[in-house]
Amino acid sequence: GKAATAENHWAYDYLPKWDKGYDVLQAFEMMNQGKLTGYICQGFNPVGSFPNKKKIIAGLSKLKFLVIIDPLATETSEFWKNYGEHNDVDSASIQTAVFRFPSTCFAEEDGSLTNSGRWLQWHWKGAEPPGEAKGDPEIIAAIYQRIKALYVKEGGAYPDPIVNLSWPYRQPASPGADELAMEYNGKALADVTDPKDHTKVLVKAGEQLPAFIMLRDDGSTSAGCWIYTGSWTQAGNQMARRDNSDPFGIGQTLNWAWSWPANRRILYNTASADPTGKPWGPKRKLVYWTGEKWGGADTPDIRLDANPGDEGRVNPFIMTAEGVAKLYVPVGMAEGPLPEHYEPFETPLENNPLHPKNPSAKSNPAARVFKGDLEAFGSPKDFPYVATSYRLTEHFHYWTKNVLTSAILQPEQFVEISDALAAEKGIKDGDKVKVSSNRGFIKAVA
Template identity: 65%
Template sequence: GHSNIQGLTDLGLMSNLLTGYLTLPGEKEQEYDKYIAARASKPLRPNQLSYWQNYNKFYVSLMKAWWGDAATRENNWAYDYLPKLDKGYDMLQTFELMSQGKMNGFICQGFNPLAAAPNKAKMTGGLAKLKFLVIMDPLATETSEFWRNYGEHNDVDPSKIQTEVFRLPTSCFAEEDGALVNSGRWLQWHWKGAEPPGEARTDLEIMGELFTRLRALYKSGGGAFPDPIVNLYWPYAVAKSPSPEELAKEYSGRALKDVTDPKNPTQVIRKAGEQLAGFAELRDDGSTLSGCWLYCGAWGPNGNLMARRDNSDPTGIGQTLNWAYSWPANRRVMYNRASCDPSGKPFNPDRKLIAWNGTAWTGADVPDYKADEDPSLGMGPFIMNAEGVARFFGRGNLAEGPFPEHYEPFESPLARNPLSPGQEQTLSNPAARVFKDDRAAFGKVTEFPHVATTYRLTEHFHYWTKHVRLNAILQPEQFVEIGEGLAKELGIASGDRVKVSSNRGFIKAVAVVTKRLRTLPADGKPVHTVGIPIHWGFTGLAKPGFLANTLTPVVGDGNSQTPEFKSFLVKVEKV
């Protein structure tokens, strides 16, 4: 699996999340009991597990990891320390506030929003209104250089930008110990391969020193509500530089008091101070802590399971349970009970993940099910859902649900939604989030007759590898891909330079004419598509290029709020 955004969402770095997919309360959820009740879903059908009914155990253990002794039953486990959201504060909302001049400063850690976010002109304007910008990154990113003029690739006037930029060079992942999570949910420990160059420090060192200084200021100067800062649990041996091992043990979890067997309270299953073996040992009485319940057990009583490198596959079906650690519970296939028929027999005997042996569920994988549950009792395989079964449509979880619908992008070459004829309001998603000025920046098909999409290349990774010589050699120069139909219509040959414009800006690049981007018939009219790889910019070792997101519109998907990068209107011209 690829080390991707999995770790970001697991650890709650989306604006509405806590770790382990717990969620922050909304501003109407001022009462702790109601917050828990809304999330600790009870079974909707007889004898179903509905594992989210354990939400309180996950929440309390997280609060103990964050605030230690300051999180008590009397203060509802520090519930008042958490912000109560009036709305999401994701990337698009952040830059909307920034562009309105409502933000003083921005700490940008391991992120290049000028390159990654839509409508570069808006992003630049927002950054220029800040008093200060802090960049934590091993590379000289476009965001860190937004104020510098790079000719037509970044045509700004530095004398009119008063933002003070602080660049704090960090180590990269190969220069530190720690764990990465991939799309297979494996937590794989890695070891430092080299020392970071120059004055670069790890993110832990930078954040550790920043926090300890801020805490000292709050202790001496007070504030409107300093409690969440001054009471933060910070038990690390070197306060200014927590170690990766300390953090890993913390997010995995340990017992703060003796943990007993709920079926036999006289039997201690985990002594105070010991690492927990898994999330089944988490409690809601303040006796356990875990920084992420899904990761509980990754560093357990037997040590760092993320560091395991035994790739043996005794069953021959790809189940390498002794390689690293897969959340949850080292399970490799979630909902693996669904691989069996109602009686517990595998649908495919040659690929037996688990099976019922008459007394327990066993097999090549860790059962995602109650281990001793007789299948005749009817418990469904989808144990996180209150009904125990899978869902064909979103039950209260989609802004425009419950059934799926096709919507055209906000910039569409079509005047109507072909799948909903006669309903003008269904052209584009009515639940999408579009700010006023962003709507005004949409282009029209009469001016921008071609459809564009952005994508990645094999030879590059996002905006990083243009700083790497070998990658820059493999793909040195920015190009756009157009089909033979559009090339013939505009008189463009491979190797010609073209200008691609949207209502938000333009880029110039080499044209590559291919057969794969065919002219598509859509609602009775031909539509030409332009492919725009994202990897170029005005910093790095590759030839300077334009940021692809110069062209893209700011539209937040109705559910995920992911920007609408994948389809927008442009005009292609030969230059």
């Protein structure tokens, strides 16, 4: 907004600068140390999805407040309730204030979904939400407006990022999905001109940006996230497109939805062409050099006029210094530069089979392990078996246990064990078994 100026580096100075990584594992470590007193879970159920449930619940129990934004009652929202062996806690000793805000599910609101192909697909509201449920934007807006009011009234150490935040929505208490999507895309705050000819206006002030190459570092453009620039242009909502035609016959439906960034369906796609720009596979032409520019069945992942015949040509892997794919990674990884195998920390093996004479290489020496977690590891003497987990076709993590059809198809958890181990333990098919680690246990059907 207007508070973003060259002096504060277009509000970059407003952003907190991390002294360390504040990922979710770090957050729960800080909770257990009493260094984090409030937490917001938005569509997130750490009690049901993270390892060491005891530590997660112990951390939540030390909070002053916990906010749950979810359409369902989750294990996290009821971490303080005693459910016997399933959640054996002392409810009276837990003083955390839990605020549960029922939100809508995807079918009860407009918005976009993404997939592993990076498609952004728009969906439309199909039903009214039940009871007092509200959309996430409305809930977040209410929290923000109340926090802002407190800063305006009482001040604080640094209120500027909150009180100066641009909030230009039709209904400030309930920003629309379309408004948010257009904001993520970005628009021109002033005329955007051609760098080679400043008399030529590419995007007029107030118009939606057509592509991230139109973003400028002089305050003349604004976008929520550069990879989404192009998803809602001046021509409209590109995510809502539903043209599934495949004019090239290779499965490229470029007019169905929109893929970030730049509607590019395959990243580094110029690797499909040889060093001269000619497709490696003539029957599967993806992108190629026409003699004047790059073109083809996808948005080229390269500067369009990058002539492959030029000295110092641009190579396909534009995000690496060398321009090529690589297994050797000399910088950026604490455990590089080559892929390596390490045993789990609780492995029953005495050493790493690939490095039997190097005890330091048994488990990953670069892994971050908090002191309390290290102390919670079990010993092979007490826990000699290796267990792995996997997904089921019928379920998506813990969420779909709330779906009647999924619950009927797969009503309970199970474990699979070898015939030899079953015979050793006297376990028959269908028996109920208890599987334990040093941190807890589950009961399941064998």
